[in-house]
Amino acid sequence: MKKEQPSWWRPWVLPVLLVLGAIAVQELMRAQQPAPFSYSEFREAVAQGKVESVLLFPTRIDGHYKVGPGENPRTFSVVRVEDPALLEELTRHGVKVSGVVPDSPWMSIGMWLLPLGLLIFVNLARRGGSTEPGGYLAVGRSKARIYAEKDIPVRFSDVAGVDEAKEELSEVISFLQTPEKFRKLGGKIPKGVLLVGPPGTGKTLLARAVAGEAKVPFFSISGSEFVEMFVGVGAARVRDLFQQAQAQAPCIIFIDELDALGRARQAGPMPHEEREQTLNQLLVELDGFDPRIGVILMAATNRPEILDPALLRAGRFDRHVLVDRPDRGGRLAILKVHARSVPLEDPADLEALAGMTVGMVGADLANVLNEAALLAVRRNKDKVGRAELEEAVERAVAGLEKRHRVLNRLERERVAHHELGHALVGLALSGAESLRKVSIIPRGIAALGYTIQVPTEDRFLMTRQELMDRIAMLLGGRVAEELVFHEVSTGAQDDLLKATDIARSMVASYGMSESLGPVTFDDGKASPFLETGPSRVRGNYSEAIARRIDDEVRHLLEAQHARVRELLGAREAVLRKAAARLLEKETLSGEELAALVAEPGSGKPLEPPARDAA
Template sequence: MPAENKKKDGKPPQPRNFGSSLLSLLVTLFLINYVVLPALGPGRTRVSYSEFLKQVRAGNVEEALLGETEIRYILKEGTEGAEATPAQPTSPSPSPPPSSPSSSFGEAHEPPSPSPPPPTTPEAPNFRDQQQPVYSTVPIADNTRNLVELLEENNVEFRAAPQGGFLSTLLGWVLPPLIFVGIWAWFLQRAQGGSAALTVGRSKARIYAEGNTGVTFDDVAGEDEAKAELEEIVEFLKQPDKYTRIGAVIPKGVLLVGPPGTGKTLLAKAIAGEAGVPFFSISGSEFIELFVGVGAARVRDLFQQAKQKAPCIVFIDELDALGKARSSNSALGSNDEQEQTLNQLLTEMDGFEGNTGVIIIAATNRPEVLDPALRRPGRFDRLVTVDRPDKLGREAILRVHAKKVQLDSDVDLGAIATRTPGFSGADLANLINEAALLAARKNQTLVRMADLNEAIERVIAGLERKSRVLNPLERKIVSYHEVGHAIVGFLMPGSNRVEKISIVPRGVGALGYTLQLPEEDRFLMAEDEIRGRIATLLGGRSSEEVVFGKVSTGASDDIQKATDLAERMVTIYGMNSKLGPVAFERIQQQFLNPNSARRIISPEVTALIDQEVQRIIDAAHQVAQEILRLNRDLLEEIAETLLQNEVLEGEALQQYLKRAKAPTELTDWLQTGEWQPLADELGNS
């Protein structure tokens, strides 16, 4: 498990939620000021302004507090606000009102007389010391002067209401900015995927303490050469004195290149697991953000953390997302985010200040797009190719993944390894899992050899789709089409062994398929073998022409593959006598699906290339037709059997194919590429 900044209990601390904490503080202050504090004081009864004036004129108001937005007052003891006695008519010599008991504010007010005024009492602005109920009303604007005169006429003690306390003043000035900051922090937190608001430039690398990745070299199979290269890195991390005492310097960086699914990330985890040092794991895309400079800041922070934990390993997956070659004609100029991040990475790996004890391991399947400054020695000193495994490697990988499932005694992993050339480690892991799923669907307790064979077909051709029902004519066309592939393929040199013919639809568009599996690993193809493969691809279409006299749309994929092979013979492989060993195309991708782009050539050479490609395709097409005409009876017999059984494989299929006959001109065509009937036709034309 990742162990970034682990606590003593082994659980990583959760990132601080700045926005939520600020909002909680604001809510707490609001409740204290507007709910708790008002609850501590006396309750106030809201009345109308006219009721207040009525009580003043009646002489029932003891004291009033005047504010801009509220007037609070208390009545004299023994007086009820709702049932106040109306004021008596005045006379020239009014008698003083009856005296009332003393209140906490002092003696009851007397009308003006020669006697000294009653003593005043300390302010009680909130009437908290009074037993009388407190009333409040909202004043009418521009009526303050008249109200003051009215209060003086009726001997009402009044004063200005005090302003809010310190907490109210503080909230009035601080609350609006805090609300704005809280909302901004919340939105920024959501935009950064849950990280803290002020840590945009922090590295997002996952840290595994002491190499606790759960993977060692025992979990990696089929890549013996790559493991041997990387074991030196592990030994240096364990015993650095062995190398430093004679002046050797361990490579600063190791670049793992290879096709997808070959185990580059798994190898990096195994290095950390074997060395027992901290392991930083991050993807190249995690450095790139919308704002320029954020990626460079994350690179600096990553290497700063790595220096503190040295010796350690920093693994950058999908390096091509970060290290693409810089271009002077970029639409964004030289200051875009990707270039700034790459420049910072170059500086950190081999700049003015070295990174002692920090080893960089990166993985990519597109090394051709990397910046030359990134690949040079001093940054990535060692290039390790992690290629697809050979037969022995595939068998070793199958044994590693087969430990997790229950295998029957009839399972031969060596045979499965032979039938799966070109499979990567991920493909083989998926193969074992598919076989286990098939066995579980059948309620079996063990995985059998038949389940593994079915899993191979599922990986190669797709899921079987028996729900797609073909009409009788379509089934007949598909049957003859697939048998044509099988007969032509059986007679061609270097061709894979025909294992199975099926007219059960599979995958997205395959209405039937002919399964050819190699008997050994092949790394080169001769010229005659490529011609034979082109003829095999055209065998299905040729069978339709021989039997039905017309063609269908089922050969579209075959034609595309045959044309690609013929064009590669001419433009890349140099297998043409007229054009010679000249490359007219460039391979753009090395480990992904190879795409080629034709370089600038003259129109005359382009026309000649097209003619030669057409001649290769036409010759292979005529060869396939001649083979099927010669074996017409066998073609009919196998097709009828396939229509009845839907699937033909094993020894029964081999007995049929052994009866196939080859034309006498086939050997000459394979060697020279010239088919005599076609040459005669071209000469006559």
């Protein structure tokens, strides 16, 4: 049945009737005014002292007669004529005189139009707040952007590196396409699907791909768009969002950055009442809508640990899908997707690029390819080559190269020995990373040089010895400065910060301290997906335990410092020789450094030192 379209004139019926009623009331009031009498009769009454007060208008004179005790007030009205002696006559007989501002035709028109304008505004506001977006009172309407089926070009083929997540979400697509298959067995699709994972892994893209595969409308909104300064607006927007979605079912509602809306409620002295009311309304809507109508609520967050438990219970967001960092195969698949529009000299370079980008997410990989394309354009090349891809990775990892920053001779020598200290310790220690490049060209904000090591494989666990090897490599630059210059500089500050963080995590979080035993002092509240750096807040333990943790961290660092000093002390000749070569060339590859170390007369071969138990 075709829905009847409202006539254009219906919204204006009420304002017009109200204006006509106001005109009728005004005319009725004018009809009840006192009947005017002649001006000569008015002057005679003034002369006889019968007039008590008058009100002078531009075209008439209204007044009150004098009355005795117990008599009713008597008024009169007379047409005003030009009479220069009138004021003097009224003053002489003690008549109280008052007047009004002369009437303006524009004022009269304004007095007529003001009520009409107010009625039109109220009518438009009422319509805008209830049926049309963008109305004056539409603050309670949802700000969700609605994408029709034809407006979503994203498919699962455009999303790579998250195969497990796509498998989890295939059931949602199947339900939206063929819901009767689930209803036949009494199955119910989850009301809410929560996508969790680090930033940049493609959670929003994956949600759009689900809508594109299912060919259903897609409502997209951010969690922060619900909360406003006006009380009750957020809850109204939640209600409006679900009403719109149910009207267009089957469809998908996607709330990005859910933690802005669904943060756990608190009972403290300063709760955020508006946000909590909005969250309560969302919980009610999740309980109230029927999953059989085909409305799927999807949300994304990288802070699942701070979400309200009521939001995550079964029957609400009861399916959690992890969208994690891709492995090597996933990175290669992502690079192939983004390389569709980037001409490459050799497509096999993507495999090497996937190996050099361990830990990067989809957004990082897209940025690397874009930077490589920009470098190729800058060099007037038709295709992107291996050199541009490697330079793009270095730029993403270490920052922009700053060849115009000039260091004095002593600083360049110190930086060269510092970076080679890292490199030689890295070559000496066996591990899952290979040395790729050493450079004394400044990069980024504060890096005066850099040493790049590339992992040879994806690693998900690290042993105690591997963590100590990493601390040793971080301390290699500072120890090299001590050996050559017999003093240290501020250049090792970032290295010390990272080394201390690793040592503290070994003691306080991983239970790798022989003194404290297999105990963790971590409160477990850190985000699993956000790299916020080491926490400086002390956990729930005593001052004595805190002192023992500090002592154990210092012991670990001192033990690795002594280990590195012994290692580099036995190879001081190769350290100085390699530093001279680095000062000459500014950049050494891992192969060049290894060949230099292997030359005769370079000192003791770089063999892994004995591992201690410190």
